[in-house]
Amino acid sequence: xxxxxxxxxxxxxxxxxxxxxxxxxxxxxxxxxxxxxxxxxxxxxxxxxxxxxxxxxxxxxxxxxxxxxxxxxxxxxxxxxxxxxxxxxxxxxxxxxxxxxxxxxxxxxxxxxxxxxxxxxxxxxxxxxxxxxxxxxxxxxxxxxxxxxxxxxxxxxxxxxxxxxxxxxxxxxxxxxxxxxxxxxxxxxxxxxxxxxxxxxxx
Amino acid sequence: xxxxxxxxxxxxxxxxxxxxxxxxxxxxxxxxxxxxxxxxxxxxxxxxxxxxxxxxxxxxxxxxxxxxxxxxxxxxxxxxxxxxxxxxxxxxxxxxxxxxxxxxxxxxxxxxxxxxxxxxxxxxxxxxxxxxxxxxxxxxxxxxxxxxxxxxxxxxxxxxxxxxxxxxxxxxxxxxxxxxxxxxxxxxxxxxxxxxxxxxxxx
DNA sequence: TTTTATTGACCGACCGGTCAGTATTAATTT
DNA sequence: AAATTAATACTGACCGGTCGGTCAATAAAA
Numbered sequence: 281x282x283x284x285x286x287x288x289x290x291x292x293x294x295x296x297x298x299x300x301x302x303x304x305x306x307x308x309x310x311x312x313x314x315x316x317x318x319x320x321x322x323x324x325x326x327x328x329x330x331x332x333x334x335x336x337x338x339x340x341x342x343x344x345x346x347x348x349x350x351x352x353x354x355x356x357x358x359x360x361x362x363x364x365x366x367x368x369x370x371x372x373x374x375x376x377x378x379x380x381x382x383x384x385x386x387x388x389x390x391x392x393x394x395x396x397x398x399x400x401x402x403x404x405x406x407x408x409x410x411x412x413x414x415x416x417x418x419x420x421x422x423x424x425x426x427x428x429x430x431x432x433x434x435x436x437x438x439x440x441x442x443x444x445x446x447x448x449x450x451x452x453x454x455x456x457x458x459x460x461x462x463x464x465x466x467x468x469x470x471x472x473x474x475x476x477x478x479x480x481x482x483x
Numbered sequence: 484x485x486x487x488x489x490x491x492x493x494x495x496x497x498x499x500x501x502x503x504x505x506x507x508x509x510x511x512x513x514x515x516x517x518x519x520x521x522x523x524x525x526x527x528x529x530x531x532x533x534x535x536x537x538x539x540x541x542x543x544x545x546x547x548x549x550x551x552x553x554x555x556x557x558x559x560x561x562x563x564x565x566x567x568x569x570x571x572x573x574x575x576x577x578x579x580x581x582x583x584x585x586x587x588x589x590x591x592x593x594x595x596x597x598x599x600x601x602x603x604x605x606x607x608x609x610x611x612x613x614x615x616x617x618x619x620x621x622x623x624x625x626x627x628x629x630x631x632x633x634x635x636x637x638x639x640x641x642x643x644x645x646x647x648x649x650x651x652x653x654x655x656x657x658x659x660x661x662x663x664x665x666x667x668x669x670x671x672x673x674x675x676x677x678x679x680x681x682x683x684x685x686x
Numbered sequence: 687t688t689t690t691a692t693t694g695a696c697c698g699a700c701c702g703g704t705c706a707g708t709a710t711t712a713a714t715t716t
Numbered sequence: 717a718a719a720t721t722a723a724t725a726c727t728g729a730c731c732g733g734t735c736g737g738t739c740a741a742t743a744a745a746a
Contacts, residue, residue, distance in 0.1 A: 283689040284745040309512055313736060323693040325738080334736065393658070411663045441675035444659055444667055445652055449680075452651025452658075455596070460614045464647055472644035477652075480683040486723040487711040516702060526727040528704080537702065 292330045292340075295320045299341050304388045308338060308395055342392050346413060353420070363428030367446070367478045370421070374450045375470050418443040425481070434481045442481070449477060495533045495543075498523045502544050507591045511541060548591065549616060556623070566631030570649070570681045573624070577653045578673050621646040628684070637684045645684070652680060 298320035302311045313334060317324040331337045356373055357366050396410040421443040428434035453473075457464050501523035505514045516537060520527040534540045559576060560569050596613065624646040631637035656676075660667055 284691055284743090286691070312734090324736090325693055326691080328737070329691070396662075411666075414659055414662055415666070437679065438671050438675045441668065441672040442679070444656060444672055445676055445679070448655025448659060449648055449652040450655070452653070452655040453647060455654060456617055456647055456651060459617055463614075463618070465644065468641050469644040469647055472641045473648055476640065476645070476648070476683045477680055480679045486713090487709090487725060489711095489725070515700090527702090528727050529725075531703070532725070 288330070291322075295322070295327060295330055295337065296341050296344055299337050300345065300388060303338075303341065303391060308391050338395070345388065345392070350416065357420075357424075363424050363431065363433055364478065364482065366424045367421070367481075368474055370424075370446075371450060371470060371473055371478065374454070375466050414447065417447050421446055428481065433483065435483050437481065446477060449473060491533070494525075498525070498530060498533055498540065499544050499547055502540050503548065503591060506541075506544065553619065560623075560627075566627050566634065566636055567681065567685065569627045570624070570684075571677055573627075573649075574653060574673060574676055574681065577657070578669050617650065620650050624649055631684065636686065638686050640684065649680060652676060 295316065299311070299316045302315045302319050305311075306315065313327060314324055316337065317327055320327070327337070331340070353370065353373060357369055360366055360369055393410065418440070422439050425434060425437070425439050425442055429436055429439070453464070453466075453469055457466065498519065502514070502519045505518045505522050508514075509518065516530060517527055519540065520530055523530070530540070534543070556573065556576060560572055563569055563572055621643070625642050628637060628640070628642050628645055632639055632642070656667070656669075656672055660669065
C-alpha cells in the first residue's frame with residue numbers, strides 16, 4: 281500500500297507536445313502512434329493510459345494549439361489603443377507567426393483545418409470546431425472595427441463582411457506562404473495589405 | 484485476331500468523374516478503391532487497366548478539375564474590357580463557384596489542397612503542383628492589375644503583393660463558406676470586397 | 687509486498703494492388 | 717450464316733503489408 285506516483289498532467293502534456301511535433305513533421309494522417317510514442321520517449325501502450333484513442337490526442341493537441349494562439353493574439357492587441365494600429369498589429373502577428381520556428385506549426389494548423397473539413401466523425405467535429413474557431417476570430421476583428429466606427433475613425437462598412445474578408449486574406453496568405461515560402465515577400469504583402477484593406481477603412 | 488474494342492478514353496474519363504464524386508463525398512484519404520470502382524460501375528481490377536495506382540487517379544482527377552476551372556475563368560474574363568470589371572467578375576465567378584451544385588467540388592478542391600500540402604511524395608508534388616496553380620492564378624490577376632495601371636485607372640500598388648492578397652481573400656472566403664455556409668452572406672461579402680480591396684485600387 | 691506505471695509483442699481489421707480465370711467482341715474459317 | 721478462334725476487357729477472391737489498439741508480463745516506487 282504505497283504506490284508509485286507520477287505527474288499525470290505533466291506526462292499528458294509531454295505526449296501532446298510530442299504529438300504536435302510529429303503532426304507538424306508528417307501530417308496527421310501519416311503520424312503513427314508509434315511515432316508519437318517514440319517522440320514522447322514512452323512505449324506505445326503508455327499513450328493509452330493517458331488517451332483513449334489517436335483521435336483524442338489529436339483533439340487535445342488541437343485545443344491546446346488554438347487556445348495558446350488566441351490568448352497570445354488577445355493579449356498583444358489589448359496593449360494598443362488605436363483601432364488602425366490594432367488591425368495592423370493583428371496582421372503583423374499573423375505574419376510573424378509564419379516566420380522561422382513557427383513554420384511547422386503553421387503546417388499543423390492547416391492540417392487541423394483539412395482534418396476538420398474532411399472528418400465525418402461527429403464527436404470529432406464537436407472538438408475540432410472550425411465553425412467556432414472562425415467565429416471567434418471574426419468576433420475579435422468585428423469588435424475592433426465597430427470600435428473604430430464608433431470613434432468616428434472608420435467609415436461605415438458591413439462589419440461582418442469586412443471581418444470575414446480580413447481573416448480570409450490573412451488565412452489565404454498563410455496558405456500561399458506554406459505552399460511556396462520564397463515567392464511571396466511577406467514584408468511587401470503586409471505593407472500592401474495595410475495600404476489597401478486596412479487603410480481603406482479610414483474615413 | 485480480332486479483338487474487342489472499347490473507348491479507352493471515355494472509360495478513363497468515366498472513372499475520373501466517379502473518383503471526383505467519391506472524393507467529394509468522403510475526402511481523398513477515406514475514399515477506397517472499391518468505392519471508386521462501385522461508383523464507376525466497374526470491378527476493382529478494371530481500374531488498374533486504366534491507372535497504375537490510386538495516386539495516379541488522384542493526380543489525373545486533380546488536373547482535369549483545375550484545367551476546367553481555369554479555362555472557364557479565362558474565357559469569361561476575356562469578354563469584358565474594364566480592369567475593374569474584370570476583377571469584379573473574377574470575384575463574382577469565384578463566389579458563384581460556391582453555389583449549390585458546386586459545393587461538393589469546392590470540398591474536393593480543398594482536399595486536393597490539403598493533400599498537396601501534406602504529401603511527401605515527390606512524384607505527387609510534381610503533379611499536384613500547388614506552386615504552379617497559385618502562380619498561374621496570381622499571374623492572371625497581375626496582368627489585369629498591370630493593365631489597369633498602364634491605362635492610368637489604377638494607382639501604383641505592388642502588383643505581386645496585391646495579386647497574392649486578392650487570391651488570398653477569395654480563397655479564404657471559400658474556406659469559411661465551406662466550414663459554415665450559413666453564417667456568411669456572400670452577396671454582402673462580394674459587395675464589401677468590391678468596395679474595399681478592388682475599388683481601393685482606383686486612383 | 688502492494689499498488690501504480692510502463693512496455694512491446696501480438697492481434698485483427700483494413701485496404702491497395704495482383705492475377706488466374708471468365709466474358710465479350712469481331713475477324714476468320716467453314 | 718454458323719462455328720471457330722484469338723485478342724482484348726473485365727472481375728473479385730486473395731495476398732501481403734500496415735497500423736490502431738490490447739494485455740500479460742515486468743519495473744518502479746513507497
